[in-house]
Amino acid sequence: MDSPDDHFGDQVAATYDDPSAAEFRPEVVDRIAGVLAELAGDGPALEFAIGTGRIALPLARRGVPVHGIDLSRAMVERMRAKPGGDQLEVTIGDFTTTAAGGGPFSLAYLVYNTIMNVTTQEAQVACFRNAAVHLAPGGCFVVEVMVPELRLLPPGQHVRPFSVTDTGWAYDIYNFATQEMSSNYVTATDGRGEFRSIPFRYAWPAELDLMAQLAGLRLRDRWNDWDRSPFTSDSTRHVSVWEKPR
Template sequence: MPDEDGYFGESVAATYDESSAEMFESDAVDPAVDLLAGLAELAGTGRALELGIGTGRLALPLSRRGVEVHGIDLSRAMVERLRAKPGGDAIGVTIGDFATTTVDGTFSVAYLVFNTIMNLTTQDAQVDCFANAAAHLEPGGRFVVEVMVPDLRRLPPGQNAVPFHVGETRIGFDTYDLATQSMSSHHVRVEDGRGSFRSIPFRYVWPAELDLMARLAGMRLRERWEGWTRGPFTGESRSHVSVWEKTTG
């Protein structure tokens, strides 16, 4: 069961950067920061709002680019790691559920990355998140989401589990419920002869479904790429970075 920090409490926060080390490499971070910084400069204040700011993987380099960043995150443990990093104390963070928590001011860009939209495990919560992002944006502001494309073609009839990592000390697999679009990621680790198990629930979501959520929130799709380097999104793409523009006042 989650603690008061949700599924990203102290035990996860303590090793989060190390366990996701490849996502902190420059080839993963720099293209995202380039795109977000460019969008922030397009209009208005040039401020950026990160939903699910975590330990500051993108917020810190974006701040170093001169963009004023504010974050929302439910996990105090993750935010403590952000605060401990150089420059972390210059980034404002509001503790709360990013689907509904509000902050002062308006922003040129809001963003939600690394599949974090799927941490909202109901369609209603995901719809609320789009409405919350739009409410914080200036007219013409952009909302950016990075998320996987559901990989259901790997599921043969009668199977509901797909492995995503098999190693000597760690096994990871996802389970799916196609009727509800719910899924869970399961992590089994064996270290020093001791085993541990952790399971995190998600709700997978389709690109067209996200477009409808954006429309309900007064936004329209402007761009969709396969990733941060802006390669074309195709039927074979396994993820996408989508950009919606706020069209209402």
């Protein structure tokens, strides 16, 4: 991951938890934590990119021992300030290579498109291998990520605006040859402009399956969402579960 604190430092961490955003709604968080708790069973769980504890804290409240890996100290400090946040063990480091204590784990998970923050195919493969190393036989690695939105782009266009307001503009830029993309934000406040760009790498479900296979994992389930609805050709995201053979 490239200079993560440039993208998830103090400024981003201070406003990351947005109660009005869909992913922070209690019913959404509760559903995700419920699925993960079921997959973890009686064993501990490891969250790659634990961040501010959006999922880790409610999962821990369900009785699952949760460990985390994250590069951003600012995000983890936000989690530490929340009730129960000081009880979770967190290793500061790159989740594609960093080893965490407390294993082996019955569950490792990486949610909310964060696999795309890993900006090379090589590093994404390393992420799957690191997950597999941490898992006990029969354990699962879960990834939640969008399906690349290339069908929304007209022929010949590689830029897609996704938010336009009176004070800000946001747009994605795609490089089809390398599967690189970036989300770019322009905001105007009191006549002053600010620009922020976050790099990503998108991957198709079949490519992620191959990464899992290289790590010795096999696909167990793929859903359209955390409600376990079927994944179809019209799905805009997926929750995939790969299992480490016993």
